[in-house]
Amino acid sequence: MSYEIFLQHLSNGIALGSLYALIAIGYTMVYGILRLINFAHGDIFMIATYVMFYGVTMFFMPWGVAVVVAILLTGALGILVERLAYRPLRNSPRISVMISAIGASYLIENLSIVIFGGRPKAFPIPEFFNHVSHIGSISIPRANFFIPVITVVALIVLLYIVNKTKTGMAMRAVSKDYEAARLMGINVDNIISITFGMGSMLAAVGGVMWGIKYPNLIPLLGLMPGLKAFIAAVIGGIGNIKGAVLGGFLLGMSEIMIIAFLPSLTGYRDAFAFILLIAILLFKPDGLLGKNVTEKV
Amino acid sequence: MIKLNDIHVYYGGIHAIKGISIEVEKGSVVSLIGANGAGKSTTLRAIMSLEKPKEGSITYKDKDITYEKTRELVKNGLVLVPEGRHVFTNLTVEENLILGAYLRKDNDKVKEDIKWVYELFPRLLERKEQLAGTMSGGEQQMLAVARALMSKPELLLMDEPSLGLAPLIVKDIFEIIKKINSLGVTILLIEQNAKVALEISDYAYVMETGKIVLEGKGKELLNDENVKKAYLGA
Numbered sequence: 001m002s003y004e005i006f007l008q009h010l011s012n013g014i015a016l017g018s019l020y021a022l023i024a025i026g027y028t029m030v031y032g033i034l035r036l037i038n039f040a041h042g043d044i045f046m047i048a049t050y051v052m053f054y055g056v057t058m059f060f061m062p063w064g065v066a067v068v069v070a071i072l073l074t075g076a077l078g079i080l081v082e083r084l085a086y087r088p089l090r091n092s093p094r095i096s097v098m099i100s101a102i103g104a105s106y107l108i109e110n111l112s113i114v115i116f117g118g119r120p121k122a123f124p125i126p127e128f129f130n131h132v133s134h135i136g137s138i139s140i141p142r143a144n145f146f147i148p149v150i151t152v153v154a155l156i157v158l159l160y161i162v163n164k165t166k167t168g169m170a171m172r173a174v175s176k177d178y179e180a181a182r183l184m185g186i187n188v189d190n191i192i193s194i195t196f197g198m199g200s201m202l203a204a205v206g207g208v209m210w211g212i213k214y215p216n217l218i219p220l221l222g223l224m225p226g227l228k229a230f231i232a233a234v235i236g237g238i239g240n241i242k243g244a245v246l247g248g249f250l251l252g253m254s255e256i257m258i259i260a261f262l263p264s265l266t267g268y269r270d271a272f273a274f275i276l277l278i279a280i281l282l283f284k285p286d287g288l289l290g291k292n293v294t295e296k297v
Numbered sequence: 298m299i300k301l302n303d304i305h306v307y308y309g310g311i312h313a314i315k316g317i318s319i320e321v322e323k324g325s326v327v328s329l330i331g332a333n334g335a336g337k338s339t340t341l342r343a344i345m346s347l348e349k350p351k352e353g354s355i356t357y358k359d360k361d362i363t364y365e366k367t368r369e370l371v372k373n374g375l376v377l378v379p380e381g382r383h384v385f386t387n388l389t390v391e392e393n394l395i396l397g398a399y400l401r402k403d404n405d406k407v408k409e410d411i412k413w414v415y416e417l418f419p420r421l422l423e424r425k426e427q428l429a430g431t432m433s434g435g436e437q438q439m440l441a442v443a444r445a446l447m448s449k450p451e452l453l454l455m456d457e458p459s460l461g462l463a464p465l466i467v468k469d470i471f472e473i474i475k476k477i478n479s480l481g482v483t484i485l486l487i488e489q490n491a492k493v494a495l496e497i498s499d500y501a502y503v504m505e506t507g508k509i510v511l512e513g514k515g516k517e518l519l520n521d522e523n524v525k526k527a528y529l530g531a
Contacts (some may be wrong), residue, residue, distance in 0.1 A: 108351065183379060186399055
């Protein structure tokens with residue numbers, strides 16, 4: 001393979017990895033605070049793409065406005081899912097909440113089929129993103145430049161909030177010890193809502209960019225990216241934001257590269273993610289950046 | 298300052314607290330002593346609304362707070378240092394202190410108070426950037442107390458501050474409790490280490506299986522034959 005073609009794949013790998021990373025953050029944040037895998041997260045991501053579609057084609061919003069609306073509505077949906085499906089089960093066994101999460105996922109998927117219809121729709125792509133840069137013999141769509149940049153910006157904002165603000169401190173405190181957090185006067189339910197809102201908004205950012213790269217919208221489109229992002233979060237060490245990003249990039253990159261180097265395996269592309277997961281967990285059961293937590297009694 | 302009136306608490310079917318009445322005067326140190334499982338912690342948890350009493354009432358500064366939200370209580374100067382410290386081990390010492398002042402809006406004053414607790418606990422200043430989980434038990438207990446002070450408490454509830462600490466450190470902790478009290482903070486204290494607790498207490502209650510079985514001035518209980526036998530190992 002020539003150097004140029006390698007660069008071409010590299011750019012695709014970075015873009016796909018960024019998208020997985022954005023979605024994976026939502027899984028990892030929710031897990032960190034509730035010890036729950038939010039199975040509906042991939043579907044929340046899907047909803048963002050449909051909000052974009054209807055915002056632009058039905059309500060004639062300018063593209064930028066539609067993006068803002070999609071991010072806000074998706075964030076609100078994440079909060080709503082938590083309110084309706086998870087909060088009532090706060091003191092129930094964890095398995096009940098997990099089943100409820102699976103239920104929420106199926107509900108959103110099937111409601112979407114009813115409401116949006118099963119026939120594919122075309123994601124609205126603004127003229128701006130139709131541009132393709134040619135560098136030597138390689139051609140890179142403009143989205144491939146923007147996706148990683150936006151991901152990095154979103155990540156910096158998120159890490160600032162989590163590490164430097166009082167709300168972020170409260171989020172970390174709640175993730176460690178509900179009751180002690182409550183004793184500080186922290187409104188634990190609010191902090192959990194904020195966590196779902198932020199995770200879902202990042203998924204929406206991912207959804208918008210996903211639509212630009214893969215504009216074919218169907219109600220089940222969140223399934224595979226959701227699953228892959230979940231794998232990315234686990235590979236990186238679930239509960240760890242930087243781990244989710246690392247896992248996302250690793251997964252996206254290796255997925256693209258396996259096809260690049262071994263084109264005959266293209267059909268096994270999705271299976272590869274699972275093989276990678278199993279291989280990494282065999283050697284590092286807590287994920288790459290996950291801490292081996294020893295409880296001090 | 299606070300008054301518990303015939304409080305009953307149940308854990309499922311278990312009647313953990315069977316009608317206790319306690320009063321704490323402003324400015325005093327009151328302790329609640331008794332064996333494991335007597336219901337001491339449950340009493341403090343009921344005050345902080347972490348458990349809901351089935352019967353009875355709690356009044357704080359002449360206001361009924363029986364079913365008040367925990368965060369409202371914190372806002373009004375009630376704070377609990379929980380058993381087992383429960384500092385946020387994944388946060389730094391300074392972040393723990395900032396969260397202690399979570400509900401306060403007077404940011405400048407909070408900064409001053411952080412300096413003030415560092416003066417009170419110089420060890421914490423040395424470790425301000427360190428994760429709380431990496432500190433020793435005694436240091437974590439100091440942090441738990443310091444964090445509670447950050448909310449500007451009027452009534453400080455402490456659950457077993459000496460638990461699992463070396464005798465010398467226990468002495469330090471009780472010196473600090475006395476000092477905090479001398480600054481005008483009222484203290485309601487739970488202890489298994491009855492001797493140290495009674496020595497600094499103005500008044501004390503002895504609990505057994507969910508009931509108050511004895512009460513009196515700290516010094517009196519220290520010389521009480523029954524207390525000596527049961528709790529002081531004499």
